[in-house]
Amino acid sequence: xxxxxxxxxxxxxxxxxxxxxxxxxxxxxxxxxxxxxxxxxxxxxxxxxxxxxxxxxxxxxxxxxxxxxxxxxxxxxxxxxxxxxxxxxxxxxxxxxxxxxxxxxxxxxxxxxxxxxxxxxxxxxxxxxxxxxxxxxxxxxxxxxxxxxxxxxxxxxxxxxxxxxxxxxxxxxxxxxxxxx
Numbered sequence: 548x549x550x551x552x553x554x555x556x557x558x559x560x561x562x563x564x565x566x567x568x569x570x571x572x573x574x575x576x577x578x579x580x581x582x583x584x585x586x587x588x589x590x591x592x593x594x595x596x597x598x599x600x601x602x603x604x605x606x607x608x609x610x611x612x613x614x615x616x617x618x619x620x621x622x623x624x625x626x627x628x629x630x631x632x633x634x635x636x637x638x639x640x641x642x643x644x645x646x647x648x649x650x651x652x653x654x655x656x657x658x659x660x661x662x663x664x665x666x667x668x669x670x671x672x673x674x675x676x677x678x679x680x681x682x683x684x685x686x687x688x689x690x691x692x693x694x695x696x697x698x699x700x701x702x703x704x705x706x707x708x709x710x711x712x713x714x715x716x717x718x719x720x721x722x723x724x725x726x727x728x
Contacts, residue, residue, distance in 0.1 A: 551660060557616075558615075559602035559603055561599040564595040565595075567625055580711060612634065615628055626651075629661050630644070631645075631675075640674065640677065640727070659696065682718050698721060700720060
């Protein structure tokens with residue numbers, strides 16, 4: 548576990564299945580606007596356990612770096628997720644940043660702080676050259692938090708992801724590791 552200013556980052560582990568299911572059930576309506584459609588099993592401990600097992604395997608292979616977020620004052624309660632996924636090394640040295648937070652925890656600076664930490668981790672520990680994030684234009688909070696962390700708009704990806712049953716455009720945001728040669 549890693550602690551960042553009172554926020555605990557716990558690597559994906561199947562022991563988090565019930566907490567993760569609880570997080571997704573609590574935030575089902577809040578996240579619906581920004582998430583792919585999920586079947587009912589997704590919201591169960593069993594469904595989360597299957598996902599966590601896959602994440603553990605991907606982490607061991609170096610394809611993903613995923614942390615579940617708790618607040619130190621709320622033990623046993625996941626309040627979000629942050630990850631670097633599709634980690635590609637070699638000539639590319641790139642990954643995609645993903646994150647989500649409990650509806651009751653937004654607008655407190657938590658995600659700004661965690662993205663800053665994750666970018667530093669990606670650049671200094673994983674030796675990434677580029678971290679990318681894709682955000683729907685209507686998700687102003689997410690765009691703002693990325694801009695606060697130095698991400699720049701690189702373009703618009705038309706009908707990029709199927710979110711809640713609709714192919715949505717996404718703004719492609721990027722942060723480059725200028726210290727990497």
